[in-house]
Amino acid sequence: MRYLRLSHAVLAVFLWCAASFAFTGTCFVAYDEAAAELHRSRVREELSELRRTFQTELDKGESLARLKNAAAVLSGYKTADSDVSAVSVFDFPTGKTLFGTRSSRVGGSVPVEWYEKCRVTDDIFVHGEKDGKVAGTPIVNSFGEKSGCAVVEYKTDSYETGREAMMAAAFRSASSFSAVGVLFFGLLALLFFFKRQPRFSFLNRPLYRRSAFGILLLFVLLATPAAVTSVFSSFEAVLKGAIANKAGVVAEIVRARVSKAAESGLPFKSLQSVEPYLDGIRRQHPEISFILLTDKSGRVLYESGSAVQAFESDATTGKVSLRDGFYNAAEPVVAGGKTEGWVQIGVRERFVREKIF
Numbered sequence: 001m002r003y004l005r006l007s008h009a010v011l012a013v014f015l016w017c018a019a020s021f022a023f024t025g026t027c028f029v030a031y032d033e034a035a036a037e038l039h040r041s042r043v044r045e046e047l048s049e050l051r052r053t054f055q056t057e058l059d060k061g062e063s064l065a066r067l068k069n070a071a072a073v074l075s076g077y078k079t080a081d082s083d084v085s086a087v088s089v090f091d092f093p094t095g096k097t098l099f100g101t102r103s104s105r106v107g108g109s110v111p112v113e114w115y116e117k118c119r120v121t122d123d124i125f126v127h128g129e130k131d132g133k134v135a136g137t138p139i140v141n142s143f144g145e146k147s148g149c150a151v152v153e154y155k156t157d158s159y160e161t162g163r164e165a166m167m168a169a170a171f172r173s174a175s176s177f178s179a180v181g182v183l184f185f186g187l188l189a190l191l192f193f194f195k196r197q198p199r200f201s202f203l204n205r206p207l208y209r210r211s212a213f214g215i216l217l218l219f220v221l222l223a224t225p226a227a228v229t230s231v232f233s234s235f236e237a238v239l240k241g242a243i244a245n246k247a248g249v250v251a252e253i254v255r256a257r258v259s260k261a262a263e264s265g266l267p268f269k270s271l272q273s274v275e276p277y278l279d280g281i282r283r284q285h286p287e288i289s290f291i292l293l294t295d296k297s298g299r300v301l302y303e304s305g306s307a308v309q310a311f312e313s314d315a316t317t318g319k320v321s322l323r324d325g326f327y328n329a330a331e332p333v334v335a336g337g338k339t340e341g342w343v344q345i346g347v348r349e350r351f352v353r354e355k356i357f
Contacts, residue, residue, distance in 0.1 A: 012185045017178040028170040054148075070099040080249050087101050092119075137150055239352070248329045262333060278293075278304035281304070289309075290306060294344065310328070310348075
């Protein structure tokens with residue numbers, strides 16, 4: 001190519017900007033879907049565990065209205081998730097609230113929409129509300145009849161705020177990409193313009209021309225990876241909140257189940273079928289890198305996945321710390337009022353980036 005017309009430079013800039021916005025938009029869609037799925041799967045996991053908890057008692061012949069500690073169970077799930085505004089269980093035959101974290105609602109009738117959605121589904125339903133969303137699932141007794149319905153009311157503010165932050169980050173990143181292209185093709189056009197000027201005739205020499213082009217190309221090759229990394233890092237910074245909430249909820253569910261087994265008299269250090277149970281959780285939630293159950297000293301008793309890549313130790317002090325790019329949630333396993341060990345859930349914060357590539 002002996003010369004570069006201005007129209008060629010403008011077309012190249014246009015195509016570069018279009019590609020920049022397309023790439024950034026694709027990344028935004030992937031991260032937005034991941035944030036929404038983290039939110040949905042967190043609520044699904046809470047509801048599924050609530051249903052299992054109550055149906056286990058119903059299978060023993062207990063009546064839903066007379067279950068002990070039901071209010072405390074609901075309160076525990078509300079505490080575990082900062083987005084949950086209320087958790088309740090209503091009686092299916094009457095539509096009256098039996099238990100709930102909002103005491104003012106206990107004994108009152110639930111909205112007709114909740115009742116109808118519970119009536120027609122055997123799985124989880126979602127209903128939009130003015131200030132958030134409602135998700136619920138039927139509770140079935142040992143005869144296969146619907147005894148009631150567990151309902152979780154949750155706010156979507158954190159997701160919407162995160163989505164807006166990612167949109168702003170996407171626009172900034174696309175603009176940065178575009179600026180790199182404008183600068184590159186602008187300088188390239190100037191290079192071809194100057195070489196036609198008598199005082200810059202030395203640029204007609206292949207060595208100088210190639211050197212100038214090489215410098216510009218090196219600039220692009222160095223700037224583009226940095227810009228790509230910046231795109232992902234800005235999205236991942238927003239996603240950290242959703243990751244932390246999801247990991248905390250899963251850790252609390254595992255903790256509650258293991259603590260219940262330990263409180264029933266089973267030795268914590270020799271529980272049966274723990275690792276297959278943990279493997280099942282990881283299969284349902286692919287963003288989880290590892291799940292560990294440790295004793296009080298930190299010695300691993302049960303493990304699903306590998307935590308080797310997530311931790312590093314200081315050779316001088318022996319202190320173990322979490323590597324950058326990982327999030328770890330920990331909950332204590334308590335039996336008889338004493339801490340027996342810990343549940344640790346590790347999530348790789350770059351799991352969406354890895355999925356894209």
